[in-house]
Amino acid sequence: MASPPTTIRPGRVRTLAAALVVTMVRVAVTSLPFGRVTGFIRRISGGRQATRGEAARALHAVDAAAAWLPFRIACLERSLAGLVLLAARRRRVTWCLGVRQTPPIAMHAWLADTAGVPIAESDTMPTYRTILTVPSDQTGETTQ
8 A cells, every 4th residue: 555645754863763663673574473573562552642643754754764775665564663663752553454345355554543543544545344453542452
């Protein structure tokens, strides 16, 4: 899923930090079992609730970093890197993984606000049935 066009331009330090986080996330998702990755993101999700603007800025930094990296950044890496960047600032956000409800079958990962609305996604994002969430609250509930 391509990210939407934006006018937010992160600074060089934020872009470099995002590039480092994306690289670490990429290594994690390609070398660790998925359960270990989700366990890690459950543990780091803490602090106060991120605003939509804070989450969008983190994702836009990831998008800016993508231009500098020699590998493709898909929605899984993008959303997890955004979550890690927010967690580093003691902000929490809901991470979602879903399956497209209409053909062709596809999966997508994204960040959502407390109401479940996707953050910094295209307005034409297809409808996905959420199959896994790591919520921004501390209830421990992880699936829908």
